[in-house]
Amino acid sequence: MINTVRARLSGTGTDFLLSVAVAIAALLVAMLFVVASGVSFSRGASAFVDGAFGSNLNVAGTLAKMVPLTLVALGWIVVFKAGRFHVGFPGQILVGGLFVSIVALKIHVPIVIHLPLVLIAGMVGGALYAGIAAWLWAKRGVNEILSTLLLNLVAAQILAWWVREPFHDKTTPLPLTPSLPDSSRWPELITNTDLHWDIVLVPIAALAIAFLLARTLFGFRSRLVGAGEGVARHAGISPERVGSRAILLSGALAGLAGSSLVVAGSTPQMGEDFGANYGFTGIAVALLARNSPLAAVPAALLFAALEQGGGVMEGTVGISSSLVDFIQGLMIILVLGATTLLYMVRRRGRAKRGPKSRSQTAPKAELEPAAR
């Protein structure tokens, strides 16, 4: 038992170190770019830190951005553990927002009822849209990467139409909906900032998903299906059922992220692209968190700080905020590179040490994806 404990600890320990190393490496690269653009290291670094944490307004901005990042990351983790990962989060975010706009604008009830309804609408919208991909996979064997890629593109068109035609605010030529009523929106946590009460979703969702995956029957089944469809089927579990449920849950989480982007955003009107990009950066967050629901929170904080700091840095020292996008992509690449490097090193070590040591260096699921 001591061996497994030691193995478990070293696993988590290495994971954590790896994430920290990748984050630092990526930040250093960022600073390299900053310096190459003529801004001194200290000025760039302080502008960035200031932008992310330097004032109430900035901290609020950072925390606010954590919400969609965490939710999407959790969505990714759920489907990843079930072996059914997809890239449909941008589309599910958008459709979640679409459903939110319906409930927000078409019903008039006090906030105590309205806001929960709005959140449910977001989750339902995201889950339904993910359901299309889930159905296509379960019933027609369609690779869900391809289907969700396509569905993302379709969702973008649907939203473009939605805010220009049926739900267009006729008083403006801009593609926006009318202002969503206050009863449908999250109240501000700190007034006159971007931070709303939806921040509570972060710890709640992270703990809920962590609990779901580790301690419930659904979580166990998902992880079993993710480990190998053959094994799961042998145990009497239907991979299609469990996999589909995981996809629906991830869609619900993305839809919830969409709802936050719409009703906890800086403007009360909904546009055609209120943050679908979080659907991809959320994946980066999950990767940095090594697919652990609880680690997703600090990882989301880092990414949120990057976004917030980068945005402000653009104004103060003139470094384009697109650098942040580059760094986020770089982090994914570095995490993958580092993980596989580590895996190969462990594997060589295992081969050298012989059969007894095999249990301590079990391969990570994401490096050798199960046949889809």
Added chain:
Amino acid sequence: MSAIATVGIGPFDTAWLAAALVLTTPILLAAVGELISERVGVLNVGLEGYMLAGAFFSYYVTWKADSLFLGVLASVAAGLLFAAIMALLTVEAKADQIVTGVGINLAAIGLTSYLFDQIFGNKAQIVVPTVGSLSIPGLSSIPGGFGSALFNHDWILYLAFVSVFVVWFLLYRTKWGLAVRAAGELPAAVDTAGISVKRVRWMGVLAAGGMSGLGGANLAIVQVGIFHQEMTAGRGFLALVAVIFGRWRPLGVLGACFALGGADALQLRLADESQVPSQVWAVLAGIAAAIAIYQVTRWRQGRPRPVAIALSGAVALCGVVLAAASPHIDLPDQLWRSLPYLLALVVLAGAITRAHMPTKLTLPYSRGEG
């Protein structure tokens, strides 16, 4: 378009044809490269990133070095570079292809936007000279506008269309092509034959990168002479769609890309009109009818597909009715733009398509694991 008399059916005239070919080219270039890559088993979600890198660097190098030729070279190099990162991670290190692709996309979009902002942000829009037309003598004077529509384009466009046939030949008539096709279906066989699966896969990924980079160059320094952020606007994903649509075959991919380009050209044409012209319905009806007839002939061969027949027949019927009635409907642009994606989903859901999909697509190869 110049004042050349054009021949055609309604909006489908030679001017439309010329526009369709131009719009098809970048997607076609990327799709042909991706075709090779997917046949060897690698799915490049980062295709959009390769294209964007190609577009930016072609623009930048053309401006900096004052040379279109170097600009084109740079675009290919940029695409190759990002593809090399992809290959390093997915073929060598066996990391997951999808996640890597997402990362590369993010990185490429971020990098090109950042570099553009930093280098060009404070200047007025710089327009670089564009690659000129290469008019094929004789052929380009075919009357009715056909000559100028087909034979008065830049060399990259000709290259794109020629490459389809080159790839067809390479895939189906050479040993290399056999290895490529096998690498995505039964890599163990390739390995046993003494050919390095990794090397074949590297080539596939690099092909996707290089050709997409060229596609990006086509966008930037052929069509407009400028770059703006995210100017590929999803064309990389459309190329992925085209490969699926084309059932992983060169001619199919050509058809799919042309359908996309043609629809795009049509949509531009119809943007000003208040209703969908009846000729569009007629053409749609014609295509659906052709599909229906084709499915019926398969039925007589003993391979019935009733759903396909019913669907295409219904569409054909609707098309005929709409063409005749010519009602005043104006379908939203977004619906037309979603059509390729929706059709691709339908095609994906069909069993025949999945029969053609390379079996080992997205799966890494380890010796001993087949």
